[in-house]
Amino acid sequence: MSFSQACQDVIDRFIEMLWLELGLSENTRMSYRSDLLRLAEWLARSEKTLVDASREDIFSFLAARMKKGAKSASSARMLSTLRKFYRYLLREGVIQEDPTLRIEHPKVGRLLPGAISEAEVDRLLAEPDISLPIEARDKVMLEVLYASGLRVSELVGLQLYQVNLRQGVLRVVGKGDKERLTPLGEQAIEQLEVYIKGVRPQLTGGREDGVLFPSLRGGEMTRQTFWHRIKLYVSRSGIAKNVTPHTLRHAFATHLLNHGADLRVVQLLLGHSDLSTTQIYTHVAKARLQQLHSKHHPRS
Template sequence: MWVFLTREWINRFVEYLQVEKNASVHTVDNYRRDIADFIKYIADNSIPSLKDITYLDIRNYLTKLHQLSYSRRTVARKISSLRSLYTFFVREEIVERNPFQMVSVPKAGKRLPTFFYENELAMLFDAVDASTPLGERNAAILELLYATGIRVSECVGLNMSDYDPEIGTLLVKGKGKKERYVPVGSYAMDALDQYLLHGRIRLSNGREEQALFLNYRGGRLTDRGVRKLLNKLVETASVTLKISPHILRHTFATHMLNEGADLRTVQELLGHSHLSSTQVYTHVTKDRLREVYRSAHPRA
């Protein structure tokens, strides 16, 4: 019986995330997985229901996560997800108190974002064969991700009406349904225009599709599709760095800051709500550090 009630509670919580918190699909999926893992744990340990969780149960769960070698970052996210769930339960008077309120979240070690150096990026661009419709699309995606720093979810969510070739801008729908305009560089505009004039027309097969980027069947390209095409480009380019669309976002931010862009501008372009999210990119390459040191220090 409690399993049925749990499913109902979780569905209400997900609706709360989507409607009141404007959580992204990716965020909601993470919450679902974290909660499902915890429900499995309490079922395996014969705990009657989510309402019967104690602080000791949570400590045992953390021990289990440690035994499974989860990273600090992952454990912190799982605890944050469950704390939010129980905060919602308290609000809805499903439980009287939040047992996760007193649980300290392990501090995640700060990792500098991985990014491409310019020579690595050049190899990646050279690996694109733009002689086919899919190749033209891939070239446009690669140029656009690097030129704008948009997230892959934002990229595949673009519609034809979001691109204004007259002034070279994109209307991007970001996290929390926030919208922002981002400029598109000349290289990306050239690749986009080539794709729209030739590749996209052939990929659409006469279908009316509002998506900017299409798959080989003429439908909207997915996040997974973008990751797959980028991995193929890495194999072709023989770049040893494991790529994800987010690395291109990191590269955009790093290169912008290294070339003198101010932090607030990069924050706006990336669509970050908080400046602290952008400050992680203020690391610079060793070459840039050496250059600044030599030009600024009197006895360099």
């Protein structure tokens, strides 16, 4: 088997995992593939492959990209891709040591405000290492937050009894003690089921009641703690934006509207009592559509 074919095969298996296990979009998978092919081509000059790359190789590759003008955010995103790839190879027994360990993320500078795109959500949700119970918990929290548009206080306060996986809904108590049923998408439902059966018992000592997403001490996580967990994954992913729990609630609403959802439906899902509160998201969605029109329309 030629090097190029062997390289392609290992990348293909990784990309397939991104789809089957993480449900990443085609655009995001293409981005991962492109990053890995760049590294493979660079390694080939020294007659090395992705599988036998060392920490020094990875460091030199990133340094060479920076020297050629790659921005810090781009380099951080590249390192995020490589970390995920080598964690996968380690998990599969293909390698014995992760060459990306102890390589620090480049500083991405001042974070930019603004909405987060669907591709950026994909990258953020793919960042937690699900082989670690704490990060597996965080992964599901991010999935549920983006799938439901919950307020962060509603998310960290969720109790196990509020989850109905059979019907695919959460029973949420929002502002003013108003109760609403919030649907979940297939991915969030599947990941919640795996989490409740396999991960949560590791965090609670097997207790079958209480908070859905416990802290390290087994109690309710604070909003500040979850905010810091998000910051960790944003930093790893190289997303150069100020992402908070509310950013994902904002993205939930904006992305629904971008795909044609009715404003009143979004109002119900967000738990807004006043439609005017929801209308702010239509301005963001319209601005995004205008931006796309200006960029791509031949007469713009």
